[in-house]
Amino acid sequence: MNTNQNLCPIIWKIQELSHLCELITDGSHFSPVPQADGEIIANVKDMTEWGINYNSCTRISTAEFDFLCRQNCSPKHNDVLLSKDGTIGRVVVYRDHRKIVLLSSIAILRTNGKIDPDYLYTILRSDIFNRQLYQLQSGSALKRLVLKDINKLKIPCPTLPEQRKIARILSTVNSVIEKTEASIAKYKAIKQGMMLDLFTRGLDANGRLRPRHEDAPHLYKQTELGLVPKEWEVARIGDFANVKGGKRLPAGQDFADVMTPFPYLRVTDMVDGTIDQRDLKYVPENIEPLIRAYKISKNDVYVTIAGTLGLFGTVPDNLDNAQLTENAAKITDFNSKDYNRDYIKYQCNSEVIQSGSSLFQVG
Incomplete structure (x- = not known):
């Protein structure tokens, strides 16, 4: 029918x-x-x-x-x-x-x-x-x-028996979804706790968390970010990298109706420290030369600066050199091998940095 x-x-x-x-x-x-x-x-x-x-x-x-x-x-x-x-x-x-x-x-x-x-x-x-x-x-x-x-x-x-069977199957799936979401929420909370420990206590030479300050005050020093391990330095992002903005499409231009070689990354695509690729937009090929100076590399770290503020992340390899929205900036041109982009991403998403400081801990 x-x-x-x-x-x-x-x-x-x-x-x-x-x-x-x-x-x-x-x-x-x-x-x-x-x-x-x-x-x-x-x-x-x-x-x-x-x-x-x-x-x-x-x-x-x-x-x-x-x-x-x-x-x-x-x-x-x-x-x-x-x-x-x-x-x-x-x-x-x-x-x-x-x-x-x-x-x-x-x-x-x-x-x-x-x-x-x-x-x-x-x-x-x-x-x-x-x-x-x-x-x-x-x-x-x-x-x-x-x-x-x-x-x-x-x-x-x-028939009613078939209705009940269909509803029972979907109810079972919903139950699995609820349990999965509860597990995700649990592990997100565990992750937040781990991040706080790792970015305030760090790891010792044996790869274990350092003792807390209360138990070993001699291992820590007071800084603008609070207590950090004595071996760590505190720096501003601008001390070791450049921060550059993205670019919107030229006035009056729309995204391409079909996929092109030039993906455009919006703030709505920036989720959980990476890029959600399910609804990407693309730059028309004739427009790309006008804004190609505002791309983001797989070696950069993005940060949202409008709409949803302060989300940090990196782009996967297949989106290397994608176009970056004007509502985000990139941390780029790292001037030392002592700075790991993934470490920066995770620390900038931690409570230590999200509390409002522009300072950065370097272990």
């Missing part, structure tokens, strides 16, 4: 959401007066990947809360919640039996048994939903979804 949304198996039915829900409504269209204590009313900001963050919710009086409950502004267990104003497309399956109410920026979708709530959750987080959102824009920025359009959303529906 070929629908406006996608290809799907011929035995699947395509149904409007209104035929799959016993209730499609939204929360309160007035904002109750916030209270220091009281009952919970949730907004889009309170929707997370794992449900409603009660700690960030507003509190309202019991009288207004009871009134909104009578107006069907309160979700029930297994209702699907969809953000529809401002931020569109956040989705939560309400698993709690706790009584809360919602503001009108959140739609309540109460299924009628023909669709599994977890399956509906996956559909509303998929390209099937995003394509329909795109069609609703009709050439203008879509700032909100109205209930009339939500009712007309097209949903591909296999």
Whole structure:
């Protein structure tokens, strides 16, 4: 079967959401007066990947809360919640039996048994939903979804057992993603701790961390950066390298419509000390001679100087001599072999330098 949304198996039915829900409504269209204590009313900001963050919710009086409950502004267990104003497309399956109410920026979708709530959750987080959102824009920025359009959303529906299997598979994948993200966050925290130790204590002749200053004060000296090992020097970047800026495209010129031999590195491409190459832009071949003096070498270190400030990194070999944005600068022309570019990158991203100093430790 070929629908406006996608290809799907011929035995699947395509149904409007209104035929799959016993209730499609939204929360309160007035904002109750916030209270220091009281009952919970949730907004889009309170929707997370794992449900409603009660700690960030507003509190309202019991009288207004009871009134909104009578107006069907309160979700029930297994209702699907969809953000529809401002931020569109956040989705939560309400698993709690706790009584809360919602503001009108959140739609309540109460299924009628023909669709599994977890399956509906996956559909509303998929390209099937995003394509329909795109069609609703009709050439203008879509700032909100109205209930009339939500009712007309097209949903591909296999049998209930197949829906549940699909939802279970995707739930397993989501669980792996959550665990992976938690591991990444853990190791990032470990890395930050290691960086602080390595850039304040350094390594001894045996490759081990020096004892802390509290345990061996004779191994350290006081500098403008604070305590550092006695053998280290403190220098400014300008003492051992040059700092040069990048360049924007000439006025009135756009990026190339196709890939050229001349990649252009923007601040948005500068991630985690390297370059995210998934959405690179390219300089047109006829424009490149006009700005070729502002390239960055694989031996340089970049630093962002506009937009997101103070990100340091290096470019991979395949982007050697890429064009550098005017919103970044490069640390280049190192005048001594005593300075390692990767060491500079990591130290400049450490708390020691990110705290605001332009000084640099050299071990």
